[in-house]
Every structure is written in C-alpha cells, then in structure tokens.
Amino acid sequence: MKVIMKYLKPFAGTILVSLLILFGQAIGELSLPNLMSDIVNTGIQNGGVEQEAPEALPSEGYALMTLFMAEEDKETFQNSYQLIEGGSSEAEAYSEEFPESQEMDFYVLDETDPEQLISLESIFSKASYSFVTFMQEMGGQQGGTAAVDAESGFENVDLDQLYALVPQLQQLPQEAFTASMDVADAAEPMLYSQIGILFTKLFYEDLGADMDALQNQYIMTKGAQMLAIAVAVSVASVAVAYFSSRIAAKVSGRMRRDVFAKVESFSNTEFDNFSTASLITRTTNDVQQIQQLITIGIRMLCYAPILATGGLIMAIDKSVSLAWTIAVAVIALVGIMMTILSIAMPKFKVLQSLTDRLNLVSRENLSGMMVIRAFGNEPFEENRFNDANEEYTYTNRFVQRLMSLLMPAMMLVMNGVSLLIIWFGSQQVADSALQIGDMMAYIQYVMQIIMAFLMISMMFIFLPRASVSATRIGEVLDTDLSITDPNDAQPSLKNEGLITFKDVSYHYPKASENVLNNISFTARPGETTAIIGSTGSGKSTLINLIPRFYDVTDGAIEIDGIDIRKMTQADLRANIGYVPQKGMLFSGNIVSNIAYGKDDASTDEIMKALEVAQAKNFVSEMEDGIETAIAQGGGNVSGGQKQRLSIARALVKKAPIYIFDDSFSALDFKTDAALRSALDAYTDNATVLIVAQRISTIMDAEQIIVLDKGRIVGIGTHDALMKNCETYQEIAKSQLSEEELA
Structure with a gap:
C-alpha cells in the first residue's frame, strides 16, 4: 500500500478538505435522528x-x-x-x-x-x-x-x-x-x-x-432544520464524490504514466522478468483496481469510522441500558467479515495471476493466429483458452459469491438488532425509563453504526484486490534497472562512429555460461563490418550490446574512444540508426513511421530514405503515397515492404552508425543487391554493421566477422576468409556454387 500512499501524497490538501466535508456530513447525518426524536418527544408528546x-x-x-x-x-x-x-x-x-x-x-x-x-x-x-x-x-x-x-x-x-x-x-x-x-x-x-x-x-x-400553534411551530421548525441538514448532507456527499473521483482519476493517470515510463526504461534483462501480458495487465487492470479503491475509499473508508464512532456516542447518550445491543451487532459483524475475508484474501491474489495467464493466452492466440490455422490447431488453442478462462471464471465466481454473502448477512444482523432494540426498548418505554422518540433515535443510530460496518465490508471487497494490484505495480516501479545512465556522463564530441570491442564477454542473467566470449574487433567509419555465423552463435546478442539493450558482462565497447557505459543512453542511441531483425511498424501512416527516426525530417529526406531502401516504387504506387495508412504492426503491408520501410526509418536519421540486424532476409536477391549498392553511396562516411545469413549480402564488406559458439573464429575480407576460415567456407559453400564463389 506504500505505492498508493506515495501517489496520494500530492493530494493531501484535497483529501484533508474531503475529510472535513465528510466530518460535516457525519455531523449532519448524526443530528437527524436527534431532530426526529425531538419531533416525537417534544413536538408530538x-x-x-x-x-x-x-x-x-x-x-x-x-x-x-x-x-x-x-x-x-x-x-x-x-x-x-x-x-x-x-x-x-x-x-x-x-x-x-x-x-x-x-x-x-x-x-x-x-x-x-x-x-x-x-x-x-x-x-x-x-x-x-x-x-x-x-x-x-x-x-x-x-x-x-x-x-x-x-x-x-x-x-x-x-x-x-x-x-x-x-x-x-x-x-x-x-x-x-x-x-x-x-x-x-x-x-x-x-x-x-x-x-x-x-x-x-x-x-x-x-x-x-395557543398550544396548537406552539406545537405546529416547533414541528415545522425542527422539520425545516432536518430538511436543511438533509440538503447539506447531499451537497457534501456530491462534493466528496467529485473530489474522490478527481483524485482517483489523477492518481491512476500518473500511475499508468509512471509504470509505462518505467517499462520504457527497461532493458531486455528486465523484460525477461515480466511477461508482456503481465505488464499490460499491471498497466491497465491493476491500476483500475487502485482507482476504484481510491474513489470509494475516500468516501467510505474515511467516512465509516467517523459515522460509527459518532453513532456509538449518540446511541449511548440516548440509552445506556441498551448499549449491549451495539456490542452484539459489532461482534456479529466483525465475526462475519473476518470469516469471509480470511477465505477470500488468498483468492484475490490468485485472481490477478489468472488474469495475467488469460491475457497471455489471448495475446499468443491473436499474435499467432496464422500459425495456429496453418497447423490446424484451433481446437487445441480453444481448449487452452477454455482452461485458462474456466479457471479464472471459477475463481472469480467463487470470490464474488463469497463476498455477496456479506450484504445479506449484514442485513440479517441489522434486522435482528432492530428487533432486539424494539423488544427491550418497548419495555423501558412502558416503565417510563425511555421515551418513544429516544428509542426511535437509538434504532437509527444503531443502523448508522451497522451501515458504517457495511461500508467497511464493501471496502474489504476492494481493499484486498487493490492491495495485490498495488504490490504488483510496486514490483514494476521498484525494479532496479540493470542499465542506467552514469552520473558523470561523457558526451561524444567526434561523432565519427568508430566502434571498438575490447575483450567483450556476455552472459544472460541466471545463465551459467557466456553467450559471447572475448570478442575484440574495430568497426571503422566509411566501412561495412558484417557479422555472420550459424544459428545461435551470438550475432544478434553482439549487435544488441552496442545500443546497450544489454550491458557487457566483461570487457568494454567504445565509440569514438568513449566507453558506451559512460554515455547517456539518449546520446548513445542518437548516434545509431537501428534496423531490428523483425521489422516493426506503428499505426499511423508511412510519413509518421519514417519520421519516427527523425522528427523534423523533410519530405525530400523521407523520399530519399525510401529511395535508398528500395521502397519508393511500391509507396508511389499506393493511392495515398506516403500518406498511406499503416495498420497496427504493419499488418496491411508485406514482410518485404515492412522491412524496407524499417530500413528507410533508420536511414532518414543520418546517423554516424547504422546497424542492420539480419534486415535483408525478406528481400529478394535483386532488391538486396540494389539496396546494398544504394546504401554504399548513402552511408559513405558512416560505420555500417550488418548481421546476415546470406553470403551474397556481405561479400563486398570491408570486414567480415565469423562467429561460432560465441567466439570469433575468423575476421577479414571475403577472399581472406575463404582461404583461412573453415567455418566461413562451410557457410559459403552451402549457399553459393563454385562459379559464384570464384
């Protein structure tokens, strides 16, 4: 709950005003039975x-x-x-x-x-x-x-x-x-x-x-007071509802913003600890639970103790001899609440985990729909979803049914206590030890006490689940980032793009062995450095170390002579045009996706980037050209088109370093060759790193690095590696004929 209190702190003044209003509302509520008692005792009797x-x-x-x-x-x-x-x-x-x-x-x-x-x-x-x-x-x-x-x-x-x-x-x-x-x-x-x-x-x-006039005047005066207090109580209730809703909305907005910002700062290491479905649930459903708690909590959690305490004092003031009925009611209410909540609390914790699982299954099914259909596994996935859905439904239904017992149980206690008060109170009225109006007021005060416990019981419906949600949100916000900016960051003054790997090793968190071992090489401006190797050799991992998606375990990576860990992540990534292995487009249009790499990119710059990426032709053939809408994830363009648009997005940045992580795999040989030819001219003074599976893509690179099981087993030009690197020779001969290699 520390998370909730932290976010409520800026609203302390508004909460204090709300509490004062609630205090006034409680005074008004507590004065109504007294006025009613006065009307009966004084006005009528x-x-x-x-x-x-x-x-x-x-x-x-x-x-x-x-x-x-x-x-x-x-x-x-x-x-x-x-x-x-x-x-x-x-x-x-x-x-x-x-x-x-x-x-x-x-x-x-x-x-x-x-x-x-x-x-x-x-x-x-x-x-x-x-x-x-x-x-x-x-x-x-x-x-x-x-x-x-x-x-x-x-x-x-x-x-x-x-x-x-x-x-x-x-x-x-x-x-x-x-x-x-x-x-x-x-x-x-x-x-x-x-x-x-x-x-x-x-x-x-x-x-x-005139005794009739005196009686009427008294009743009308007290009635007017009751009406005025009832109106004031209603206004106070509306005011508190407004303040609580406003606070809850602002808190939830800030909380979602901070969770999203925190997730944005996660490195791949942190993402490995949280599933995507869980992060989505924490940002939406969990925050919603806290918003509901705050909205209701300010009105009920704060109001109920005031009402219960005031009602207890006023009830005892009316009749000390009937005070035992309050003790009976409180004991019964607390016993019921504790019994139900002791059963429900563990289920609330399970419920949020089941929500994560349901979101996970749903997301996997939606993302992998084509694969599911291709393999004819719709029944299997339906069963998998049904299992997750039924478990969630059963748990949720169990909790809701359990919590639904609270209200009838409270009403049973309320009506039972009313009967007790009427039974024993009427005897005191007969003995002239209690007035009828006081007995009626006493019943109302006891009802107010029970209503206060009803409010508390309602809070116990929201509180456990919101507490679990707050803990889950706190886990995200309190996650220590493995990659952070240094306090004394060094700016890159040269911006030449010289990259140096110095005896770099890396292993994933909780892994027992290194993925990369003792990697050392230099990638120079104006040259293309290609990285090739068998599947699982560590190519993408090596590339991901440069923009600090991961941090090296041992050794260092320098850009223009500065260790990248001594640079801010913003400065580092501003010098890199990155094309991921899987082309990712955002909903919007082609212009917004290309300009994602450079906010102030002109139309000419965008068109030039599209031309170099070999995307200009298919874009111009579209009805709306560069204004053509792009669906979520680029669902309305082909894989090759998506890949070329991703390349254009990186090129428009005009960065000193370009990283292509197997970004040409969806291109045909002709387009691949044309793109590489145009790329050489466009990136004349830049450092270019290419991860590729195809020999034809990297044959002309000034430097080729061959990886095998996380180690460099060869480095040099194509011709040199064909002579002295057995691993490279095997890859080349598996892809090209003797004539092509010659």
Whole structure:
C-alpha cells in the first residue's frame, strides 16, 4: 500500500478538505435522528413545550408548586422567577404570547444560564410529581379535582379547583409533604420530567397560550432544520464524490504514466522478468483496481469510522441500558467479515495471476493466429483458452459469491438488532425509563453504526484486490534497472562512429555460461563490418550490446574512444540508426513511421530514405503515397515492404552508425543487391554493421566477422576468409556454387 500512499501524497490538501466535508456530513447525518426524536418527544408528546420549567406561570400555580419543594429548592426557584402584576405595563410585553396574563398576576422566568436552567427544571418537575403523588395518597377526587395518575397524566383537569386547594395545603405542616417529596426524589428522572411538562402545558393554557400553534411551530421548525441538514448532507456527499473521483482519476493517470515510463526504461534483462501480458495487465487492470479503491475509499473508508464512532456516542447518550445491543451487532459483524475475508484474501491474489495467464493466452492466440490455422490447431488453442478462462471464471465466481454473502448477512444482523432494540426498548418505554422518540433515535443510530460496518465490508471487497494490484505495480516501479545512465556522463564530441570491442564477454542473467566470449574487433567509419555465423552463435546478442539493450558482462565497447557505459543512453542511441531483425511498424501512416527516426525530417529526406531502401516504387504506387495508412504492426503491408520501410526509418536519421540486424532476409536477391549498392553511396562516411545469413549480402564488406559458439573464429575480407576460415567456407559453400564463389 506504500505505492498508493506515495501517489496520494500530492493530494493531501484535497483529501484533508474531503475529510472535513465528510466530518460535516457525519455531523449532519448524526443530528437527524436527534431532530426526529425531538419531533416525537417534544413536538408530538409534549405539544411543542421544550423545557420543564415554565417560562411563565400563574401566581396560584407558583404558590402550588412551591409547597412541594424543599427549602433550598424553593429558594432557588423563587430567585429565578419575577412577579408581574396583571394589566401592568410590564405585562404588556407578554400579552401576545400569553393573552390571559392581562387578567391575572403571574411569574416569569428570569434570564438564567443553561446549568441553572437544568437544575430549575429538575426542581419544578419533582415538585409536580410530588403534588401528583400527594393527591393520590389523599384519595384521588379530593377537592373536586379529576383523577390524577402519575403514569397516564391528567384528564379534564380544572386548574381553578387545584388553585382552591392552595389555602388548605398551606395550612398543613411541611412534614405532610415529605413522603411525596421523597417518592419524587426516588423516581425515574424521565417519569417526573413528563409530569413537569404536563404541568407546564397546563399553566401555559391557563395563561391563554395557543398550544396548537406552539406545537405546529416547533414541528415545522425542527422539520425545516432536518430538511436543511438533509440538503447539506447531499451537497457534501456530491462534493466528496467529485473530489474522490478527481483524485482517483489523477492518481491512476500518473500511475499508468509512471509504470509505462518505467517499462520504457527497461532493458531486455528486465523484460525477461515480466511477461508482456503481465505488464499490460499491471498497466491497465491493476491500476483500475487502485482507482476504484481510491474513489470509494475516500468516501467510505474515511467516512465509516467517523459515522460509527459518532453513532456509538449518540446511541449511548440516548440509552445506556441498551448499549449491549451495539456490542452484539459489532461482534456479529466483525465475526462475519473476518470469516469471509480470511477465505477470500488468498483468492484475490490468485485472481490477478489468472488474469495475467488469460491475457497471455489471448495475446499468443491473436499474435499467432496464422500459425495456429496453418497447423490446424484451433481446437487445441480453444481448449487452452477454455482452461485458462474456466479457471479464472471459477475463481472469480467463487470470490464474488463469497463476498455477496456479506450484504445479506449484514442485513440479517441489522434486522435482528432492530428487533432486539424494539423488544427491550418497548419495555423501558412502558416503565417510563425511555421515551418513544429516544428509542426511535437509538434504532437509527444503531443502523448508522451497522451501515458504517457495511461500508467497511464493501471496502474489504476492494481493499484486498487493490492491495495485490498495488504490490504488483510496486514490483514494476521498484525494479532496479540493470542499465542506467552514469552520473558523470561523457558526451561524444567526434561523432565519427568508430566502434571498438575490447575483450567483450556476455552472459544472460541466471545463465551459467557466456553467450559471447572475448570478442575484440574495430568497426571503422566509411566501412561495412558484417557479422555472420550459424544459428545461435551470438550475432544478434553482439549487435544488441552496442545500443546497450544489454550491458557487457566483461570487457568494454567504445565509440569514438568513449566507453558506451559512460554515455547517456539518449546520446548513445542518437548516434545509431537501428534496423531490428523483425521489422516493426506503428499505426499511423508511412510519413509518421519514417519520421519516427527523425522528427523534423523533410519530405525530400523521407523520399530519399525510401529511395535508398528500395521502397519508393511500391509507396508511389499506393493511392495515398506516403500518406498511406499503416495498420497496427504493419499488418496491411508485406514482410518485404515492412522491412524496407524499417530500413528507410533508420536511414532518414543520418546517423554516424547504422546497424542492420539480419534486415535483408525478406528481400529478394535483386532488391538486396540494389539496396546494398544504394546504401554504399548513402552511408559513405558512416560505420555500417550488418548481421546476415546470406553470403551474397556481405561479400563486398570491408570486414567480415565469423562467429561460432560465441567466439570469433575468423575476421577479414571475403577472399581472406575463404582461404583461412573453415567455418566461413562451410557457410559459403552451402549457399553459393563454385562459379559464384570464384
């Protein structure tokens, strides 16, 4: 995962902004159940009355409540309220909210801090509950009042009848109320809180307050807050999705670019360690897996812990006694996830290897289609593809089925926990230990916690596969290059093209024996040096050492007196016009392919290169001439045409060194002879190296090097080698008649 973190580092600021937005989104999500709880508890059950201590109450009600307070509480209560005479100028300020306040004396709550208000609410609610308890003990219908039940509240209460009791109750000693006050102290806070709200509503109604309007205003206000928060949460979600998608796209783009650039810098040694199909998969499929992880990860991996933690805190705040249901849910969720992932993780690693294999088989079939058809092996290749495809399909299906169990398992846990909360929560509601709105909010918070785990479980679907992909990409990016530029590179000042091999030996990585042994020769400007030998003698390997496709194991290769390992690869290859053994063309047209050797090549230079390469005639016969489209890999031209266009691409470069690695093999003898004749004039001052199988191609070379089993067994002109090199003689006699050799 270090690879992912490395690429995410430049986007730290954007990720931080996204996290802040997610934090705000989580706060919004977590506040919605609270608002819903307020609507149910306060808006519906309490009629919109938010606090237990009334903001105003009639003087008779004030006198009634203070009877059931301890002396210390009574003092606090009296200090918090101010008497307002009915009809006075001070009462005018309350006439709109409490119309009846003009007809009676009443008390109003002074400005008080939140902590004192909480204490005041507790005092008022306990006094209310003490009064209800006292009335129950006195026999219910005393004084003509309706029945009072501490659990169900009041029915058709006449406050005037209650107020009439005040003179009688004031004559009783304080000890008469002690028992009911002790009951209130021992009662559940929620129980006496509900009684306090009921008395507050009664006093508001007595003062003429419009309780329906108060309830509607409260519900509408809370509903508007919920709507505003929901909109804000939606906007935050869209913003985070935008940022995460943008970051993921940029990271994947840079990652693909760096992987491609790294592969471009690979020598043949590194290519031997990675198959082409694997490199393609790593550049495409593996990067795609990481892109998906980042897109979803920023939104879910960061958001889920915030939501789960906040949900846990809010749920416990609503009901500590039901907190065990969260523990049950978490244990069940973690157990399910760990079980499934422990099975799936090894399969994810296998899946990427199977993707490589499927790509490999597909690529080989597409590239070798002609050979497959020629040998009639279509059924064999179909079976080979089916084997790779079925193994990939089986593994992928197994993983997908396994991971698909996560969602129904999570839903089972979610619904099971909901039933537990409703079952045990309803009992607490019946015991007045929990309000209905709080139970509903608790359920929502638990659902949010489970949803957070659902998000985490979804991340575990992407995380293992992306982790494997990141490891595979890291293997490419962390590959040590066997061929690198020196820190103190020496530029070639002469550009003459003098090539010197000094006791050069080479063996492939992990090979036990050298492919080339003690190779020493000099290739001079203005001369053609040809290399010939039997198959496997090391001809192409020797040629590939010059542009540093491989680096020598021992010895040195110098160009113009400078060891090529002390030159930058760009400077070295800028001096070489290279024609590979297999002609390779790129999709585009003839001009773009020829100009590949020289970006600023003029039309005249291109035409001259085509003429020397004996390609001008067939190009001119094409309908679009040099603008003729070239298919991928040169599929719309013949092998000989492809080879001549490859030669023209090297010639247009006007380099001091030309390397032709068996580049004339697809040419007929007439074209071969014409090309060599034109080439002699075109490369008059250049060093030309030709690898060839045909004696006729190299007979006129100033220097011919004969290789056998990686060693030079002969060096000289054609005539000299015919006299003193047995290996060359065998090759020549196998190809030419005595008359031709003479």
